[in-house]
Amino acid sequence: MIEASFARDLLIETKSNRNDLVTEVDQAVEALFTRYVNKNFPEHRIFGEENAAHKLTTLDGPVWIIDPIDGTLNFVEQKRNFAISVALYIEGVGEFGVVYDVEKDELYSGERGNGAYMNGEKLLQVETKEGLADNLLIANVSAVKLYPKLADAIEASRGLRLYGAASLEYMAVAAGRAGAYLSANLAPWDVAAAKIIAEELGCVVTRLSGEEINMLEKGTSLVAMPHVYEELRSTYLK
Ligand code: 2AM
């Protein structure tokens, strides 16, 4: 459905600001998952980005947390660097998640306690690279504004990268392509699936403050390999 949309002009609307976009494709993909969940698991609930009926205030029971397109701005501007993110939470605990990079045809999946996979191949836990100096960092400008010392962390690191799709930035850390990803404002559906996969690969996931992420609220996000996590938290996130 997404790939077919590349051939036509998209209907694009703005949400909270001029760069917060939704297209008819975001809505159609969420509707597709909604039909599937309703048909196969009628008692399950859906917490999704693009449908007003999909806003929840509790995570009781089984809940599918869905972002039909994470990185909509990339989808519109680049036709790449975006992903579908789907997670199953039961009583607030992340059980299963998939992040699908549509353009690269890379399907990441993870199940709590059972490891993570990419296109069916088991992913290995990331090899520990020494310190910040040996790791690429992914961070957005808003995170640096919130914690100005992060500018020093970036300078101390191997270099700065930014892709513009939170779930894929999580996968970059989970797969060992970067040491950490820091963001100032993500929604539950941006991180729900990616968090499960990253944790299965040994990453630590919290708010920038070190607090646990409440999957009903937007907020800051930090995912990192453990030793990079400690270095960031102890020296740069104060
Ligand atoms: P989205 O494409 O699903 O909105 C961009 O840096 C990353 O931040 C994307 O993963 C994007 O997800 C997410 N994001 C969350 N809230 C956003 C907002 N209000 N405006 C733009 N991007 C947002």
Ligand code: CA
């Ligand atoms: Ca989205």
